[in-house]
Amino acid sequence: MESIIDILQYIVQNLINAAQRGSFYAVISIGYSMVYGVLMLFNFAHGDIFMVGTYIGFGIATLFLAIFAGLLPGPLIFLSTVVVTMFLASWIGVLVEVAGYRPLREAPRASAAITGLMIGIIFETGILILLGAKRLSFPPLMESVTYHIGGVYFTNVKAMIIILSLLLMLALHGFIQKTKWGMAMRAMSYDFLAVPLMGVSINIIAPLTFAVGAGLASVAGILYGQAYPILDPYMGVIIGWKAFVAAILGGRGSIKGAALAGYLLGFIEIFVATIFPSTLRDLIAYSIILVILTFRPRGFFGMEHSTKLRL
C-alpha cells in the first residue's frame, strides 16, 4: 500500500463491505426495537424469526423461479418473492405474539424473555426436523455482475441490498409517522396504560408490531440469501444477538437509533478486522460498544423509562 490512492481505494472498498453488513444488522435490529417500544420486552425469538423468514423466502423464490423463470423479467420475480414472503412471514410474527407472549402479558418480564428463547429453539429444531440438517443453497434471483470502478469492486447484488434496505427503512418511517396504525404504535410506546382507554386495542397493535418486525426480517433474509447463499437452521442465532446489541446501542425503542446502530456495528466490525488481525474482530468491536454503553447506558436515542408507570 504505497500511494494515497491505494489507501483511498481500500477505505472505499471497506465502506461498501460495511454498508452491506450493516444493512442486515439495521433491518433486523429494528424488529427488536419496535417490539420493545410497544410492549417493553425484547423478543429474543427475533433472530430465529429472521431464520424462518429466510427459509420461507427460499421456498417462495424456488417456487417462483420454477414457474416464472423465462416468462417474467428478473426484477419482477424478485419483487413478487419479496412481497409474498413478507406477507407469509408476518403471520409468523403474529403467531409468536398470540401464542407466545400474549398469555404472559401480565407475567414478570423474565418469563417473557425465557419464552422468547424457547420459541427460538422450537423454530430451530422445527426447521431441522422439517427439512433435515442438509444445507440449502439460496437461488440467485438476479445475475451477479461485478463492477470495477477506480480500483473498487462491487456487485449489483451488493448495491441492491444496500439500496433496498434503505428504502425499506424509509417506508417503515413513513408508516410509523404518517398512518393511523403508526400513530397508535407511537402512542402505545409512549403510554402503555392510557392508550387502551382511548379505544386503541393492544391486541391489535401488539400483533401488528410483531408482523411488521417479522416482515422486515424476512426481507432481510431474502437479501441475506443473495449475499450469503447458504441456509442453516441456526443462522439466526448470532446475527440475532448482534442485532440485539444494535437495538440496545441505538436506544431501546428507538427505530432511528436501531437503524443507525446497525450500520455502526457493521462499520466497526469491518474496520476492526481491517486494521487489526481478524481474530480480534469481535473482541475489539464489542469492547468498543461496551465503552460506548458505559458512557451512554441508554444508547443513542434511548428514552428515560424509569419515571413512567408500567404494568
Next chain:
Amino acid sequence: MRKIALFLIAVLALAMVFTPAAFSARKTIIKIGINAPLTGDIPKVGEGSKYAAMLWLEDVEKAGGLEVGGKKYQVELVIEDNESKAESAVKANTKMITQDDVLAIIGPQSSKQAVPAGEVANKYKTVMISPWSTNPNTTMDRPYVFRGCFLDPFQGPVVANFITEEFGFTKAAVLYDVASDYPKGLAEVFKAAWEKKHGPDSIVAYESFTTKDTDFSSQLTKIVKSGAQVLFTPQYYNEVPLIVSQAKDLGWTGPIVGSDSWGSAETVELCGKNCYGLFFSSHYAAAGAKGATKAFIDRYEKSYGYIPDDVAALTWDALKLAEQAIQDAGKISGRVNKDRAAVRDALAKIKNFAGITGNMTFTEEGDPIKCAVIVRINDKGEYEFYKSSCP
C-alpha cells in the same frame, strides 16, 4: 392419579427389564459404535459415514454375521449424533463405551470432535478409528486411537509443493477458521511449509475468522490488496462457497486451493460454477476410480443416489480395518474389556491393508502411511484425479 403414576412406573420398569439390551449379556453381540455429525455444521459428512456403515453392515449380515475364530457373531451398529460439537462427541463416546459396551468406535470425523473424543476412548481403553481426522493430536500418545487418513503435517507440504510446481507462484494468502482444530492446524502447517520454500515473507496475508461467520469481505479485501497469487483455504463445504463467491466479487482472480475438507459431495452442489476448475488435496478421487474403489462407488451410488465423498470411502476402510482386527484377535470372550485390548493389539499389527483409499500400514502412533491425491473440480462439477503425491 397416584395409582396411575405408579402403574406407569411399574410398566416402564418391566419394559426396561425386557429390552433386548438386557439379554445381550447372555448372547454375545459385537457392537460397533459410529460417532458422526448427523446434524450441526457438516451434516453431509455424518450422512456419508452413516451410509457407508450401513453398506458394511449389509455385507456382514449377508454373510450371516462376523466370523471370529470359527464362530459367527451377530453385529450391531450403535450410531450416535455428535452434532459436530466437541462436547457432544465426548458424550457420545462415553455413552457408547460405558453403556452400550461397544467393541470399537468409528469416528468422529473432523478433528474438532476427534481430538477430545479420542481422549475418552483412550482413557476407557477402547479402540477408536477416526476415518477423516487429519490433526496429529488425535492419535498422539494414545495407543487406543487410530485413524484412516494421512496427517496435516503431510498434507500441508503436499499442497505447498503442488502450488509451487503447478503455477510457479511465490506469494500466497491463507484464510482459515481460528476456532476449529482442523483448519487452524492445517493453516499453520501450510504456512510453515510455504515459508520454508519461498522465504519468511512469502505468506503475504494470513487471515482468520471464527466458526459461523458468513461475511469474509474485510479479510478478502486485505487478501486481494496484498498481492497474493494464490489463496489457500482449508475450510469445510459450508464455508467454501461463501469464500469463493465473495472473493470473486471483490476482484480476486487467482486460483483458490483447498484441502481434504472440500471433498464433500455437497461442495459443488452448494458452490456451483464458481468452484469449477479449483484444486484441493484429498484422499481419493471418485471420477476415474478402478477396482474395489469403483465397486464401492457404484454400489453406494446405486443405494443412495449420489457419488460418495472421501468421508464415506474412509469410513468404509475404517470399518474394514476394524473387521480385520476383530477377526485377527482370534476369539471373542464376551468380556468386553479383554476383547477391546485384543482388538487393539491386532489392529496395531495390521500391515499393508488394501483399502479403497490406498494401502495402509500403521505407524507407532496409529497413523497410516498413505498417499494423497490432488483433485481438480472439472467443468461438469466432478472430482477428477489430477496428481498423486506419496510420502
